[in-house]
Every structure is written in C-alpha cells, then in structure tokens.
Amino acid sequence: MTTISIDRVSRWFGNVVAVNDVSMTIEPGVTGLLGPNGAGKSTLIHMMSGFLPPSSGSVTLDGTPIWKNQQAYKQIGLVPEREAMYDFLTGWDFVLANAELHGLPDPGAAAKRALATVEMEYAQERQVSTYSKGMKQRVKMASALVHEPAVLLLDEPFNGMDPRQRMQLMELLRRFGAEGRTVLFSSHILEEVEQLARHIEVIVAGRHAASGDYRKIRRLMTDRPHRYTVRSSDDRALAAALIADASTAGIELDLKEQQLQIQAVDFYRFTELVPRVAKEAGIRLLTVSPADESLESVFSYLVAAK
Amino acid sequence: MNVTVARLTARGLLGRRRGLLLLALPVLLLALSVLVRAIAGQDESTASNVLGGLALGTMVPLVGLVAGTGAIGPEIDDGSIIYLLSKPQPRWKIIISKLVVAVGCSVVFAALPTYFAGLILFGTYENLTLGYTIAALIAGVAYSALFLLLGVVSRHAVVWGLMYALLWETVVGQYVPGAQTLSVHQWALSIGEKIASPGVISSSVHLPTAVPLLLVATLGGAWLAASRLTRLTLAGEE
Structure with a gap:
C-alpha cells in the first residue's frame, strides 16, 4: 500500500x-x-x-x-x-x-x-x-x-x-x-x-x-445552474410558462436581441420542460442553446461552489 | 561512475552532428601541421605557435566546449534527462559519468591530436610536444568540468562557453594581463612550461597559482554541477 x-x-x-x-x-x-x-x-x-x-x-x-x-x-x-x-x-x-x-x-x-x-x-x-x-x-x-x-x-x-x-x-x-x-x-x-x-x-x-x-x-x-439562450415565436408567453416551473430560477426578456436568457437549476427537468411547455402553448421554438458550456466554465463553477 | 549513463552520453555525443564536429577539429589541426611542416620545415617557434595558439588555444577549448556542454545540455533542453534523474541514483554519479565521457572526448579529440601534431611539427625535441600535450590534457579536464557545469546551469551554455574561451582567454587576456590569471589556457601552459625544456613554453601564471586554481575549477565545477542537478526542476508545459 x-x-x-x-x-x-x-x-x-x-x-x-x-x-x-x-x-x-x-x-x-x-x-x-x-x-x-x-x-x-x-x-x-x-x-x-x-x-x-x-x-x-x-x-x-x-x-x-x-x-x-x-x-x-x-x-x-x-x-x-x-x-x-x-x-x-x-x-x-x-x-x-x-x-x-x-x-x-x-x-x-x-x-x-x-x-x-x-x-x-x-x-x-x-x-x-x-x-x-x-x-x-x-x-x-x-x-x-x-x-x-x-x-x-x-x-x-x-x-x-x-x-x-x-x-x-x-x-x-x-x-x-x-x-x-x-x-x-x-x-x-x-x-x-x-x-x-x-x-x-x-x-x-x-x-x-x-x-x-x-x-x-x-x-x-450537471447539477449546477445552466444558462440557456432561447428564441421562439412568442418569447413573453414562453417566459411566463417556464418561470412557473421549479426548474428555472430566472428569466430575462432581452427585447433588443429578441431572445430569452434563462437560468435553469434542474438540468434534466428543464430540458424536458421546454419542448413540452412550448408545444402546449403552441409556441414555436427557434433556438435553444446552452450558454457558457465550455469545460472552463463548468470547472469554474465547481471552484466557486466549493 | 555509472556505465549506463556514460554509454548513453557517449552515444548522444558521438552519434549526431556533434561527433562530426569533434572529429573535424583534430583532422584540421593534423592537416595543417603536415602543411606547415612541409612549408616551414622543423622550426621551434612555428611549432610552438601552432601548438600553443591553434591546438591549446583554440582546439582544446572548442572540443571541451562541445563535449562538456553536449554531454548534458541537450538532454536538459529537450527534457529527456528525466529518464536519468527519475532513478534511485545519486546525482553526483550522473555528473561524474558524464564528466568522464567529456574528458575522454577531450583526450581523444584534443590531447592526442595535439601530440601527433607536435610529432609532425617538431618531433620530440626539447619536450615541446610532451609539454603541450600534457597541457592540452589538463586543460581538457578543466574545460570539460567547467563547460559541463555551464551545460547544467544555462540554456545558452555554448554562447557563454564561447565568450569565455574566445573572448576572455584570448582577446581580453591580450589587453588585460590580469585576466590571464583566470584562464584555463594559462594554467595549463604553466604546467607545460615545467615539462618542456626551459624557455620553450611560457605562461603568465606561476605554477603555485595555477595548480590550485585548476583543482578548484575542475572539482568545484563538478561539485557545483552535481548540486545544481540535484535541485533541477522541470518547468511545466503550462
């Protein structure tokens, strides 16, 4: 040993x-x-x-x-x-x-x-x-x-x-x-x-x-907060529907860029939530992309969390 | 002394372009000696000029420089020294083994050629050849140790070595007599002076000064090299 x-x-x-x-x-x-x-x-x-x-x-x-x-x-x-x-x-x-x-x-x-x-x-x-x-x-x-x-x-x-x-x-x-x-x-x-x-x-x-x-x-x-950028046919309606769920912590309506900045706290639930909510409300999703997904940022999160 | 280290060092030194360079210098000296002898005949001052200036003054330090720095510098530069150092071997053993190889090179590629050049130029008269050969031998040992140390401490060992051997010993020594007190060349000459017939070889340093300085340079160089190698750190890639 x-x-x-x-x-x-x-x-x-x-x-x-x-x-x-x-x-x-x-x-x-x-x-x-x-x-x-x-x-x-x-x-x-x-x-x-x-x-x-x-x-x-x-x-x-x-x-x-x-x-x-x-x-x-x-x-x-x-x-x-x-x-x-x-x-x-x-x-x-x-x-x-x-x-x-x-x-x-x-x-x-x-x-x-x-x-x-x-x-x-x-x-x-x-x-x-x-x-x-x-x-x-x-x-x-x-x-x-x-x-x-x-x-x-x-x-x-x-x-x-x-x-x-x-x-x-x-x-x-x-x-x-x-x-x-x-x-x-x-x-x-x-x-x-x-x-x-x-x-x-x-x-x-x-x-x-x-x-x-x-x-x-x-x-x-995977459990850390994830940030997403979402574009859809009706950003405001989508934001309202998403914030009601516990998997999101904050949503910013970016009027200039015409997109949503979403902070998700439960990764798996959120990824399942977005398409379901959009479908139910009849909203078309144009973009769903994770921001700051580089390994660097994943790691920095770990340091900050410790 | 570790045979494996010595073997690796010798193969590294002689296997590449460095080996050709080491061989070229003595070949040049011998060819020149034959030429000089044919033209100028058997002349003491000519022989002394060639042996003192060309052999002892230029070839011996250059061979010592190539062998001394080449015995360790490239391995430190490219990081392959890690394979020697990550072993349960005391570091001084590695230095001694490398020093033995460098000195061996100096004997084969500098001292022996000096001897043969002397024979060609002047034969064995007045112990001129013997004096220069012993001087070349001793200078070779001291240069090897000093340049090995340079190879351990500096990435620009060859440049520093050249500056010492060519600038300090030759140019500075010519104009500033005091500089000759700290010159391997002069120390070695003072030993040659004792061996050759009186008045044939002269040195600006007295023997009682030269011998201790030679010992300090050689032993101190080797000791310092070993101690620096013990604390050698590898800078990360990052």
Missing part, C-alpha cells in the same frame, strides 16, 4: 500561483487528475515525481518527502508528458537502459517483461525516432514499468493516441489499479477520466475544485 499525500501545497513561479493550497491523498487504485489546460496538473505531477519542490506545504510518499529523495524512485514510475527520449536508441536499448539505471538484478529480463506488457516487442529493434506518437507513449510506459513500481504517475498519457491505443492503455492502467498499485493520470477530458478512474480529483486554476468518485463529479457538473 503506497500513498502519496499532498498536504496544503502551494507552488508559485515568481508572481504566478500555479498551485494554490491543495491537499489530496492519492491511494492505491486508479485516480484521475482532471482539469482544463493550464490548471496546474503538470505542476502537481512534477511535485509528486520529485522534479519540483512545493513553495509551501509537503508532498510525501508514505510519509517521506519526495523532493531531493532519489530513493523514492524505487517506488515511482513516471511517464512524462514531453516526448523527448533518447531517440537514437532502439526501443529495446532505451528500456534496457532504464532497467540498468534502476540497478535491477536482471535488467534484460525486466526490459523484456516491460516491453511485453505494453505489447511493443514487435518494434523493439527499431529506433525510437521512427516510432509514432502512440508507440513512443507505450515505450515511455515500458520504461516506467521496468522496476514494477508501486506508484505510476502519468502526465496526459492519452494525448495523441488513437482510440485503439487509448483502449489498450486504459485496460493496462485498470489492471495496475486492480493489482493494488497507485496509479495517477492527468487529463483535461472528463469522458476520458470517467471511463478509467474510480476516483477523480478536479483542479481548476491551481485550486482543488472537487474530489470524489466519478458519479459524484458527473452530478456536480
């Missing part, structure tokens, strides 16, 4: 706060670190992998600080986001070198096993520079697995992968999680995280926005 604890961690670069007072515990199983680009996910992973000291707070592996503690790498496998590796080596030489650097008793066998795990044996004699993005990702993965670490940290591992490779990697990570390893991966795509991680940590603008199982996160994201 290996656990990474992040305790009241902040990290700033000059005047820019990248991570702001975040506390979380990464336990065995698969955890997804979700947040929009630039939210501080990589900064957090760099701190968890010993490549950045926290400006304040502590990042520990089973109670031992990770920064400047090279022994921690006996338990940590890291799959960095950047693609650069030793491109002039073959896949085999690269993974073998990683096994040797870990000081494993039988680096050859370890490299063989790791390459088999990611199903890259067929291309192991080719130079890394000739690999596709997905293949590089898998070889990086093999290099991180070579010492069978208890903790696996992956920074945006699904970037640039095709759907099949994505499925394979997800399957692999699921297996590691089931084996009791602590697996943490970052992503900015909710669907991706939801498919794989039982537990999700959401980070937005450097702050810890939410934490919990994927159902809870999904609910948080």
Whole structure:
C-alpha cells in the first residue's frame, strides 16, 4: 500500500500561483487528475515525481518527502508528458537502459517483461525516432514499468493516441489499479477520466475544485445552474410558462436581441420542460442553446461552489 | 561512475552532428601541421605557435566546449534527462559519468591530436610536444568540468562557453594581463612550461597559482554541477 499525500501545497513561479493550497491523498487504485489546460496538473505531477519542490506545504510518499529523495524512485514510475527520449536508441536499448539505471538484478529480463506488457516487442529493434506518437507513449510506459513500481504517475498519457491505443492503455492502467498499485493520470477530458478512474480529483486554476468518485463529479457538473439562450415565436408567453416551473430560477426578456436568457437549476427537468411547455402553448421554438458550456466554465463553477 | 549513463552520453555525443564536429577539429589541426611542416620545415617557434595558439588555444577549448556542454545540455533542453534523474541514483554519479565521457572526448579529440601534431611539427625535441600535450590534457579536464557545469546551469551554455574561451582567454587576456590569471589556457601552459625544456613554453601564471586554481575549477565545477542537478526542476508545459 503506497500513498502519496499532498498536504496544503502551494507552488508559485515568481508572481504566478500555479498551485494554490491543495491537499489530496492519492491511494492505491486508479485516480484521475482532471482539469482544463493550464490548471496546474503538470505542476502537481512534477511535485509528486520529485522534479519540483512545493513553495509551501509537503508532498510525501508514505510519509517521506519526495523532493531531493532519489530513493523514492524505487517506488515511482513516471511517464512524462514531453516526448523527448533518447531517440537514437532502439526501443529495446532505451528500456534496457532504464532497467540498468534502476540497478535491477536482471535488467534484460525486466526490459523484456516491460516491453511485453505494453505489447511493443514487435518494434523493439527499431529506433525510437521512427516510432509514432502512440508507440513512443507505450515505450515511455515500458520504461516506467521496468522496476514494477508501486506508484505510476502519468502526465496526459492519452494525448495523441488513437482510440485503439487509448483502449489498450486504459485496460493496462485498470489492471495496475486492480493489482493494488497507485496509479495517477492527468487529463483535461472528463469522458476520458470517467471511463478509467474510480476516483477523480478536479483542479481548476491551481485550486482543488472537487474530489470524489466519478458519479459524484458527473452530478456536480450537471447539477449546477445552466444558462440557456432561447428564441421562439412568442418569447413573453414562453417566459411566463417556464418561470412557473421549479426548474428555472430566472428569466430575462432581452427585447433588443429578441431572445430569452434563462437560468435553469434542474438540468434534466428543464430540458424536458421546454419542448413540452412550448408545444402546449403552441409556441414555436427557434433556438435553444446552452450558454457558457465550455469545460472552463463548468470547472469554474465547481471552484466557486466549493 | 555509472556505465549506463556514460554509454548513453557517449552515444548522444558521438552519434549526431556533434561527433562530426569533434572529429573535424583534430583532422584540421593534423592537416595543417603536415602543411606547415612541409612549408616551414622543423622550426621551434612555428611549432610552438601552432601548438600553443591553434591546438591549446583554440582546439582544446572548442572540443571541451562541445563535449562538456553536449554531454548534458541537450538532454536538459529537450527534457529527456528525466529518464536519468527519475532513478534511485545519486546525482553526483550522473555528473561524474558524464564528466568522464567529456574528458575522454577531450583526450581523444584534443590531447592526442595535439601530440601527433607536435610529432609532425617538431618531433620530440626539447619536450615541446610532451609539454603541450600534457597541457592540452589538463586543460581538457578543466574545460570539460567547467563547460559541463555551464551545460547544467544555462540554456545558452555554448554562447557563454564561447565568450569565455574566445573572448576572455584570448582577446581580453591580450589587453588585460590580469585576466590571464583566470584562464584555463594559462594554467595549463604553466604546467607545460615545467615539462618542456626551459624557455620553450611560457605562461603568465606561476605554477603555485595555477595548480590550485585548476583543482578548484575542475572539482568545484563538478561539485557545483552535481548540486545544481540535484535541485533541477522541470518547468511545466503550462
């Protein structure tokens, strides 16, 4: 059982706060670190992998600080986001070198096993520079697995992968999680995280926005107030009918633009309500479009709600 | 010393264009030596000019620069150093391994060619060749350590290195005699001075000053490089 604890961690670069007072515990199983680009996910992973000291707070592996503690790498496998590796080596030489650097008793066998795990044996004699993005990702993965670490940290591992490779990697990570390893991966795509991680940590603008199982996160994201822009053949009549229902919290009649700005509080009920009310009143709906649906705004809502 | 780190470093250094550059410099020196010998004959001051100015003054620092910064700079730049650092290895071991490779390059591509150039130009008379060769060897070690340190601390290591080797040691040293006290070139010359027959090689720095400074530069450079590598942080993409 290996656990990474992040305790009241902040990290700033000059005047820019990248991570702001975040506390979380990464336990065995698969955890997804979700947040929009630039939210501080990589900064957090760099701190968890010993490549950045926290400006304040502590990042520990089973109670031992990770920064400047090279022994921690006996338990940590890291799959960095950047693609650069030793491109002039073959896949085999690269993974073998990683096994040797870990000081494993039988680096050859370890490299063989790791390459088999990611199903890259067929291309192991080719130079890394000739690999596709997905293949590089898998070889990086093999290099991180070579010492069978208890903790696996992956920074945006699904970037640039095709759907099949994505499925394979997800399957692999699921297996590691089931084996009791602590697996943490970052992503900015909710669907991706939801498919794989039982537990999700959401980070937005450097702050810890939410934490919990994927159902809870999904609910948080759909239960928030939604804003809609609606145009119809009779805006005023439609507004009157909609405000009577508990699923709406406010409606603004925008005479200039000839449209309604609606604040809905119950997402599912509201989406069912609009067409029904319109039909009953004989009003024709011209536009029903959600405003501010970007991932960014969904996440910001979570931060504000916390 | 870690064999894997050394192997990766050597392959990275020699496998790309850098390898060709490292090879081109000594080939140039040897070709020039043959030419000079054919034209000017066996002449002490000519030999001394070529060995001191071209070999020790230009080739040795350039090879040290390419090998020293090239042994670590590109890996830090592109981030692949993460694969060396995310291992249960003390960071000083990584520095020592890389230093050994850089010094090895200096021996093969700078000190040995200096020796052969000396043989071509002047033979073994008056220990001139031996003096310059030992000086090249020692300068190679010091340059490697200093430029390795530059490679760790700066993304513009090559520029800083060139400024030191070409501007400081040559141009500034010419006009400001004091600058020569802080010059690897002069420190190495002072050792060559002791080895060659009296009056053949001269340095502006005395041996008792040069030796401690060489040690400080080499050991201090390596130590600082290791300590900076221990605190190396990776800036995020974001």
